[in-house]
Amino acid sequence: MDNQAAGGLAVEGVSVEFGGLLALDAVSLECRVGEVVGVIGPNGAGKTTLFNVVCGFVRPTSGRLVLNGRTLVHHRPHDLARLKVARTLQGVGLVPGLTILENVMLGAQSLLKADFLSALLGAWRSSQEETRCRRRSRALLDELGIGEFAGWYPGALPYGVQKRASLARALIADPALLLLDEPASGLSSDDMDELGGYLKSLSSRMGVLLVEHHMDLVMSTCDRLVVLNFGRVIAGGTPNEVSADPEVTRAYLGEEVRRVPDTEGPGPDA
Ligand SMILES: Nc1ncnc2c1ncn2[C@@H]1O[C@H](COP(=O)(O)OP(=O)(O)OP(=O)(O)O)[C@@H](O)[C@H]1O
Ligand SMILES: [Mg+2]
Structure with missing residues (x-):
């Protein structure tokens, strides 16, 4: 696994518990230099918590992080620059x-x-x-x-x-790893298109982990997606694979990509 994580981040079986709440439940994912990986899921799914773990703000209850082939042990936010990890906050900050x-x-x-x-x-x-x-x-x-x-x-x-x-x-x-928490919130659709192109261009020199609710941006920008629901990874794959996954549609994408059933039931306009 360490080899696979060389030149990127591997999150391996990370769980986080807040009081009785399991905010992350054995989450695993990878983000290598050269790719944009989207993390999507409903409100409260654990996306920001995942970023907080990677940045050393929240200590996982179990699991580990591997960055560029090395396990991170008790790293803190002030270590991020040395580790070549940067993030933007949900909001502006x-x-x-x-x-x-x-x-x-x-x-x-x-x-x-x-x-x-x-x-x-x-x-x-x-x-x-x-x-x-x-x-x-x-x-x-x-x-x-x-x-x-x-x-x-x-x-x-x-x-x-x-x-x-x-x-x-x-x-x-x-940074060699850039974490973006909802970078498109509040942007116009023109701004969003520009942002998508820019993020793709950035990925030639870094790994980009993108948390975003705007599905157009996610689908057009990400090489791979990881879907969280109630702290668990429920799906992963290319944007096309994920949007065709019925569990993802049920848990999150819902109305946005709902397809008209082939043989039964009314369509969305009925
Ligand atoms: N510091 C904390 N203490 C207790 N519970 C927390 C804490 N941070 C997050 N939570 C809870 O953990 C769960 C995951 O929250 P998180 O903010 O990671 O979700 P999110 O996927 O980023 O949601 P959103 O899309 O709304 O930003 C939620 O139920 C939230 O209330
Ligand atoms: Mg969040």
Whole structure:
């Protein structure tokens, strides 16, 4: 198994219990560099909990994580930059008192030798360090089409711009594994199309684990899907395989992909 996980993440039989609630029940999945893996499922299925386990915010009750062939033992959120793992939060999570550019630079703080707050006050260990980080942050903002907002504060900007900035903040650490928790929530359908293309392009240099409720985006962007329901993996496979799985339709996709039965019963318009 360790070999299979080389160059990516393997979640192996991970369970998480909150009080009496089994939020994850022996969940296994893999995400390798070069692929976008979607994690889908109804509200409360355990998707964010899964991310919290990978990021070291929540300790699994049982099971293990293997990253690039090595088992992670008691890792913590502050280890993520070193492990080359980055995530975006469900929502936005930008710091309101910092500009968009500063927020993106904040994503690099654990990579910097100088502490970020002192850095903001001008005490960077070297001016090259600051210049390099600033240049890279600006380039990412441009790449995401929001360069013009670098000097703005998040609260003054549309939600879609804030979402892109939070993606830039995750990318500044140059991750090998990127975890995205509902990156398309609140985006227009044009923004969503662009995001899908961008995520595909990112996967050439990293593994992308995508939690998302927008099925159009999931189906067009993901190489593989894992479906959670009540903390359990109920299906996995290509988007086509998963959308044809009756258990998935029952548990989650429901109305969206319901097919008219061949021989019996009324169709959806009846
Ligand atoms: N810290 C916690 N303490 C207790 N219960 C929790 C905690 N975090 C999550 N849960 C519970 O665990 C279950 C899984 O929650 P989780 O947030 O992972 O679901 P989700 O799939 O991300 O849902 P959504 O699609 O709504 O974001 C839910 O029943 C939730 O109430
Ligand atoms: Mg969630």
